[in-house]
Amino acid sequence: MGTESTRHWRRSTDSDGVCWLEFDKSDSSSNTLSSDVLDQLDQEITALSQQALRGLVIKSAKPGGFILGADITEFAALDSLEQATAAAVRGQDLLARVEALNFPTVAAINGFALGGGFELALACDYRIAVDGYERNLGLPEVQLGIHPGFGGTVRTVKLIGAPRALDMMLSGRSFSPREALAVGLIDRVVAADQLDFGAAALISEVPTRQRAAWYLRLLNLAAVRPLIARKIGAQIARRARKEHYPAPYAVLDLWTRYAARGPAAYKAEADSIGRLLLTQTSKNLVRMFLLRERLRNLAPKQSAFKRVHVVGAGVMGGDIASWCALRGFEVSLQDRAMEYVQPALERAQKLFKQRLRAPGAADEANERLTVDLEGARIGSAELVIEAIVENLDAKQALLAEIEPKLNRDALIATNTSSIRLEHMATVLENPGRFIGLHFFNPVARLPLVEVIEGPETDPQALSRALSIVIALGKLPLPCRSAPGFVVNRILTPYLLEALRAHEDGHALETIDAAAKSFGMPTGPIELADRVGLDVALSVARILSDTLGSEPPEALQSMVTDGKLGAKSGQGFYAYSQGRPQKRRDFPKPDVELVDRLILALVNEAVACHEDGVVEDWDLLDAGVVFGTGFAPFTGGPINYARQRGVEEVVATLQTLSTKFGERFTPHPGWKKLAAVS
Numbered sequence: 001m002g003t004e005s006t007r008h009w010r011r012s013t014d015s016d017g018v019c020w021l022e023f024d025k026s027d028s029s030s031n032t033l034s035s036d037v038l039d040q041l042d043q044e045i046t047a048l049s050q051q052a053l054r055g056l057v058i059k060s061a062k063p064g065g066f067i068l069g070a071d072i073t074e075f076a077a078l079d080s081l082e083q084a085t086a087a088a089v090r091g092q093d094l095l096a097r098v099e100a101l102n103f104p105t106v107a108a109i110n111g112f113a114l115g116g117g118f119e120l121a122l123a124c125d126y127r128i129a130v131d132g133y134e135r136n137l138g139l140p141e142v143q144l145g146i147h148p149g150f151g152g153t154v155r156t157v158k159l160i161g162a163p164r165a166l167d168m169m170l171s172g173r174s175f176s177p178r179e180a181l182a183v184g185l186i187d188r189v190v191a192a193d194q195l196d197f198g199a200a201a202l203i204s205e206v207p208t209r210q211r212a213a214w215y216l217r218l219l220n221l222a223a224v225r226p227l228i229a230r231k232i233g234a235q236i237a238r239r240a241r242k243e244h245y246p247a248p249y250a251v252l253d254l255w256t257r258y259a260a261r262g263p264a265a266y267k268a269e270a271d272s273i274g275r276l277l278l279t280q281t282s283k284n285l286v287r288m289f290l291l292r293e294r295l296r297n298l299a300p301k302q303s304a305f306k307r308v309h310v311v312g313a314g315v316m317g318g319d320i321a322s323w324c325a326l327r328g329f330e331v332s333l334q335d336r337a338m339e340y341v342q343p344a345l346e347r348a349q350k351l352f353k354q355r356l357r358a359p360g361a362a363d364e365a366n367e368r369l370t371v372d373l374e375g376a377r378i379g380s381a382e383l384v385i386e387a388i389v390e391n392l393d394a395k396q397a398l399l400a401e402i403e404p405k406l407n408r409d410a411l412i413a414t415n416t417s418s419i420r421l422e423h424m425a426t427v428l429e430n431p432g433r434f435i436g437l438h439f440f441n442p443v444a445r446l447p448l449v450e451v452i453e454g455p456e457t458d459p460q461a462l463s464r465a466l467s468i469v470i471a472l473g474k475l476p477l478p479c480r481s482a483p484g485f486v487v488n489r490i491l492t493p494y495l496l497e498a499l500r501a502h503e504d505g506h507a508l509e510t511i512d513a514a515a516k517s518f519g520m521p522t523g524p525i526e527l528a529d530r531v532g533l534d535v536a537l538s539v540a541r542i543l544s545d546t547l548g549s550e551p552p553e554a555l556q557s558m559v560t561d562g563k564l565g566a567k568s569g570q571g572f573y574a575y576s577q578g579r580p581q582k583r584r585d586f587p588k589p590d591v592e593l594v595d596r597l598i599l600a601l602v603n604e605a606v607a608c609h610e611d612g613v614v615e616d617w618d619l620l621d622a623g624v625v626f627g628t629g630f631a632p633f634t635g636g637p638i639n640y641a642r643q644r645g646v647e648e649v650v651a652t653l654q655t656l657s658t659k660f661g662e663r664f665t666p667h668p669g670w671k672k673l674a675a676v677s
Contacts, residue, residue: 006040010061011047017054018203020196024061031062033116034071038094045097055203056101057196058124059108065136066109067117072144075286078277085274091116091150092266095123104206108199110192112136114174119150122159125209126202127186129177130195133357137185138174144289145282145633147251149273157260160184161216166232166255170248176357184210220259229256244519244633247276280643284635291622295475302467306330309372309381311398316415317387318344319443322351325369326444327472332372332381341371351444378405383468385437387415390538392423399434400427411461411468413437417535418488418542421454421481432458435465438485439474440627441531448627449474454481477623482613483546486620487627488539489608490637492547493663494601495536498524499552500660501596507586508572514589515597519631524597526580529571533558547604549663595652596660601630602637603653603667609638610669617673638673646674 003012010022021044025031048056060066078084098105098120107113107121109129118139121127129137139148139156147153147169156165160183168175180186187210190198219228229252236248250272258265276282306329310321313335321333321344335341348369352362370377378384384406386398395414406412412434414424425431436452449469453462462478469476479486498511502525512523528536537559540551558564558571565571566578573580605620614620621636634640641649650666657664 006043008037008040009044011044013051013053016200017052018200019048019051019053019056021048021056021058022061023058023067029062030064031060031067031117032069032071033067033091033120034074037071038091042094042097045094045101049097049101053103055104055106055200057106057108057199057203058120059195059199060110063110065111066107066113067120068112069115069117069141072286072289075277075282081274081278084277085270087277088149088270088273091119092270095120095150096266098123104203106199106202108195109137109177109186110195114138115141115148116150119148119152119155121186122152122155123150126188126207128188128190128195128198128202129180129186130192131177131189133176133178133361135174135176135179137177137180138172139169140172140174142169142172142245142247142251143285145245145247145279145285146273146276147247147254147269149269151266151269153251153254153269154260154265156185157220157255158212159210161212162219162228162255162260163216165260166251169251170232170236184212220261222259225256225259241517241519244631245281246279247282250276281633284633284639287635287639288622288625288632291618292475292626295477295619295622295626296470298476298478299463299466299470302464302471305382305468305471307377307381307383308332309334309375309378309384310387311335311375311384311402312387312389312415313341313344314387314389316439316441316443317385318347319351319441320385320387320415320439321369322348323439323443324472325365326352326355329368329472331369332377333369334372334375334378336373338371338373341373345369345371355444375402375405378402379407381407381410383411383413385413385415390417390419390535392419395419395424396427399424403428403430411435411464413465415439418484418539420483421452421457425454425456431456433461435461436481436485437465437469438487440487446627447475448487448623449476450485450487450623450627451476451478452481452485453478475622475626477614477619477627479614479623480612482608482611484539484543486608486614486623489543489546489613490601490604490624491628492536492540492543493604494597495524495528495531496540496547496549496552496555497596497600497663498528499554501593502572503552503554506589506593507583509582509586510589511593511597512582513586514593517589518594518598519633521629521631525572528555529565529573529575529580531565532567533563533565533571547663592656596656598637598640599649599653599656600664602641602649603664605637606641606669606673607667610667610672617676641673642677646670646677650674 007026013019023031105124106126107124113121139152141147164183177189181189188198232252242249254268258268308324308329308331310317311334313333321331325331352365356362356365388394414436421436425434428434435457438450440446451465466476501511508525512525515523537551537555544550563570566575569575609620617638621638624630625632625636650670653664653666
């Protein structure tokens, strides 16, 4: 069996006449479809089309997966509509040639196949995947502000029908191999050691190719499409505004106009993605994707990390413990009595059942999470996390108690949301190993963890902490100890300004609508309710010196009256079954109200950088987006200010300062931002 190799592809033909085309991108840990990769694939398809073969199997030589998708780093070079459209047409033409080969073709998928990688698989006659429960097959392009561009908007509809195909592309959600098999995206699922055998069997058998059921094909009829499109369009509008996220609307428009049928559908797809690639939304979402990858690579994964001990089984401590167990680590959870631990164990069981689908995986995670009321296992832990009440005296007392029991190489971490590390560390004999790991609620959903360095924190301890956070599947944001750190410091002026706007006469619903019109996922009033008004008040008091103002009286009154937000059933809103009861009719927000909320946050972000809490403008943006949900399509508060215009933002702040007070005075740090913008 002879083998021919290029830089990224290896081609060999076995004695049965089956060609095996292996993708192994040079100098990369994963396969992506960069320009030179596509050039060489073009050459391979040309060579294959001239051979008399029984079949072709396309597979990956990388152990971690098939193809991750397009090389996103190349998107920045697309600076004209013609260039962007041509890139899509090129990919379409190449995959059309794969589809047109006159012998059976099989994509043998080992692990992930996403975006353009999955589109290549769709162009093959058959798809076979290694069995597994991880959701790693899909078309997530909408998360980058675009949609499939190599024919995926057409082939998915043909394969599984419009309802499932549209949902797949509009949501960006992925499927596990078994889920993909059930909906018809792939043809077979096999054990890892049977992948090659199974691929060869498909070529020998040549089974009937997958196709959407007849009743699903009826939905493509011209008379039916507009009815379905109106319903789906209304669902999209509830989730995202077209001016913020145009890609979902473009996907729906392509199907509505062309029904995934004929050359016109492919041409329209290329034209559409060409336009989307040049939008500010796509450029900003690509920026956030690259920043996410940067956070994931701030430190190597901590391979020796095995044992965690968490003190405090409340909502945060209990959920941190369960997340660590979910990620495969041995965890002991300590609190004063079993009655405080039991709710955490019950939440953990729900989490494990939701996230771990492999047989027995949830039970194994439950076994990794143990109760240790006396702290007997604290000495064997490599990481001890303090997650008790947000009170300096209580935290100092606990740290002084547990330090003598620790392994000498163990890290001590606090989950404090606002107390400075140097204040807690005064009771420690070895403050060099003391760091902050500030998780956000809900732990299982929010990706960011602030990794906080105190004045005496050893650099090696900080590096280990970053590695641990990455091993836990979270995004670490390194920052310096300061009041409120990054996220709470920047978020608090936004929340407090919302309350001051209410004191000025704006309806609660109007204030929340103003933030959502900007692109925030939740309005600030509802957010304060969900965080807990007692927590919001505590953080506001801690930050009062930094922010130069006391919390609004309305917030203090609510807490005094026991109205703590969603958790008590009553905050600024009343809550029924966890949902805020909001009026449907309320005054629409104006531009000034939006600026009051958003620029309060942006101004504090500039102050945070100026104070050296985070020394990198880009990481500051990443922290605010991943930690607060700040409108991702803007690329973060600093990027938003740059794109709006630093001079214009500063002028607006000065106007707001004249009208509403000194809290809007532009921070001196704007001068530095202007100098580098």
